[in-house]
Amino acid sequence: MLTIYNTLTRKKEIFKPLHPGIVNMYVCGPTVYNYIHIGNARSAIAFDTVRRYLEFKGYQVNYVSNFTDVDDKMIKAAHEQGITVPQLADKYIKAFMEDTTAINIEPATSHPRATEHIPEIINFVQRLIDKGYAYAKDGDVYYRARKFAHYGELSGQSIDDLEVGASEHVSADEVNKKEDPMDFALWKAAKPGEISWDSPWGKGRPGWHIECSVMSTKYLGDTLDIHAGGQDLEFPHHENEIAQSESATGHKFVRYWMHNGFVTIGNDNEKMSKSLHNFITVHDIIKTVDPQVLRFFMATTQYRRPIQYSEANLTDAKNNLEHIQTAFDNLKYREKDARDGDDADVQKQVTEYTNRFIEAMDDDINVQNGIAVVYELVKAANTYAQAATVYRGGLKEFETAMVKLISIFGIKLVATDNEIDDEKIKAMIEERNQARKNKDFARSDQIRDDLKKQGIILEDTPQGTRYKKE
Structure with a gap:
């Protein structure tokens, strides 16, 4: 039975959506004034993985993730680039879709934009x-925070403690306008030259928090099953969403709050963020790192835990992913000499591994324990692929299970294309095979080394010599 850690109650709870078989899920999207960094990508990957597991469990997931396409940062960035705010938004929304497609994020059911609402x-x-x-x-229009009795419950703070922090960040102009330092903006009056819309209160634009309340309830109803985002959004963003949403609708806003841990960088494990100028964009990293490796690296850490970004950790992810891919290729290779029929023992093994995987993932989407089961499945698949006799049905059982389970982590597992068109290379492999038969191991090793220099890796198996491109 699936349990999810609810940030609001600070405990794991059995997951029961409002409507049986349907999950209405909202994930806070980016403010589109720059390329997304891998801290932003962590949230997108974590909750795409949650979505995939829910779909694996048989749920229909209505997944909404917004674009904040107007705010102070966007106005500033558009001015600096000499373009309009809508042009800036279009530029970085396009980049977001390209980057998230590269790391295999499933498209949202809806990607609403604040300015369209x-x-x-x-x-x-x-x-x-x-x-x-x-x-x-x-x-301006402000929300009276003290009027909402449950304000501060999500972040676990009293409103008086929150006021102390808020008072330090309120400008003199806001002090004169606000009834209380804790009050927050729902609508902001436009300054000269800023993008704006007509309203009953004059020309202005939405505050940051209000857009998510409006778009989430429009597309998913007054009560959401899951609302997710980074830990940094707990306060004030999600706290304010709860207050304004429940005040407006009179209904419970969210049943389960999920928040992902940060991505840290450097020896001090400093949080990665644009404000600290220590970020690495997905746009840049996938120029040199296989997007599937980045996805695997980030998807295999449980969503509430922090991820330390480092070259060493990326290398580990690359090696682990290659291990899985090799096992899958081993199965595909054995199809050429497999016997017809099924293998009851393999069916039993696959069922046991799948059940253990579900048990691990049902514990608050514990991907680390889940991927550990996949590694055991891979080991069993390798053992089977090396057996003297294999059955086509047994191979397919392992292949199907591997594809199905690894896809939850956002990895597309397909057979490696090892076809070699160069007749000279094929001739060298044949020559090496003959040299080995003749026990001319010096020549055999020389050919192996020559092929390796050309990016061709040889693997000697009981079924013959295999090769793959490096």
Whole structure:
């Protein structure tokens, strides 16, 4: 039975969606003023993996992830680049889709943009004003945080403690406008030259928090099954979403809150972020690192744990992924001399490994224990592929299980194309085979070394010599 750690209650809970067989899931997307760094990608990968497992379990997942396409950072970046905010958004949304496609993120059911929902945002804000939860002042609209009885529960802080921190970050202008330092903006009055929309309170634009409440409830209903994002969003973003959403709708906003750990970098395990200028973009890293390796590296750490980004850890991921791929190729290679029929013993093994995998993943999506079971499956597959006699059905059982389980981590497992068109290379392999038969091992080793220099790796098996491209 699947359990999920709920940030709100700080404990694992049995997962029961509001509607049987259907999961309505919202994941906070990026503010599109730059390429995504791998800290942003961690959230996208973690919750894409959660989604894939839910689909593996048989759920229909309605997966919504937004684009914040207007805010202070975007206005500043657009000005610096000499383009409009919509042009900036289009540029980096296109880049986001390219980068996430490269690391095999499934497209969201919907990717709403804040600027496409201005009328809905204005109506939502007006509802809060009408209910007494919000007030307008000089073109801005603020939410009364103290009016919401449960404010601070998600982040586990009292509103008085939160006020101390908030007071240090409130400008003199805001002090004069706000009734309380804890109040937060739902609508911001436009400054001269800024992108803006007409509203009952004057020209302006949405605050950051309100857009997610509006878009999530529009596409998924007043109560979501899962709302997910990075740990840094717990406060104030998700705290504010709860307050404004439940105040407006009168319903529980989210059943299960999920938050992923940070990506750290360097000897001090410093959090990776744009504000600290220590980030590495996915756009850049996949120029030199296989996107599947990056995906595997990040998908095989349990979502709540931090990930330390390093070349050594990427290399480990590359080696582990190659080990899985080689095992799959070994199975495919044996198909040429396999006997017809099934193998009951293999069927039993695969069923046992699959059940153990499900047991591991049902414990709060514990991918680390899950991938450990996959490694055991791979070891068993290798042993079977080396047997004197194998059955086509047995090979297919292992192949199907490996493809199915590894796909949950976002890895596409397909047979390696080792076809070699160069007749000279094929002739060298034949010559080496003959040299080995003649016990001319010096010549055999020389040919192996010559082929290796050309990127051709040989592997001697009981069924003959195999080769692959390096």
